[in-house]
């Protein structure tokens with residue numbers, strides 16, 4: 544079992560839920576990336592998803608698009624993010640997951656990218672525009688290394704496809720809670736709970752829900768039907784406004800409420 548899954552499983556066996564914040568690398572400058580990782584780790588998050596800015600972020604809503612534009616404007620690239628992660632202090636031990644679109648990975652070269660991920664201790668990858676049918680090209684390079692390829696399952700995935708996706712999943716399954724793009728939302732589809740419960744039954748690895756989760760109430764609601772949650776836009780926005788108290792409050796409320 545890869546480290547990412549082990550860490551989440553140990554959270555579950557302690558009667559807790561996983562909490563994974565997303566941040567955009569290079570938003571606010573790459574020089575703040577490592578201090579943000581340490582800040583989040585000290586709040587007690589389970590893992591951290593690090594977004595690589597990209598010029599055509601098709602799955603992203605306005606908050607993350609703008610964060611990506613700011614990061615690109617100050618010269619952030621996949622290579623520079625990996626170099627920055629290589630420089631982090633030994634204190635940062637929380638598992639790191641890189642979220643990137645496929646293009647930067649192909650431009651980098653799959654083999655070299657995987658080697659760098661292993662070298663800097665990245666434990667997972669989320670690549671939203673990598674379809675299951677094409678995932679072998681990366682999956683093969685990850686077989687013998689401690690980096691998990693995390694698949695996304697959408698609300699509209701048919702059951703046989705879900706079964707196939709989860710059977711190949713590593714680390715965790717990312718259950719996308721809405722039909723659409725990232726960003727804060729006030730409500731979810733009526734069928735979401737049943738979908739999440741079904742997914743949990745089918746999946747041999749933990750199931751974490753993400754997209755549209757921004758308040759501790761939503762964290763508790765969705766945490767009840769999954770093994771944990773991912774919060775992106777709300778965290779990205781708070782870092783941008785330098786509202787660290789809000790992040791601390793959100794993480795603390797979330798982690799204290801989601802103990803079973």
Ligand SMILES: O=P(O)(O)OC[C@@H](O)[C@@H](O)c1c[nH]c2ccccc12
Nearest residue numbers: 565602671725726754755774775776
């Ligand atoms: O921002 P939200 O709605 O809280 O959603 C999480 C999300 O930001 C993060 O996991 C993410 C950001 N960009 C993505 C693209 C695809 C899948 C996932 C993501």
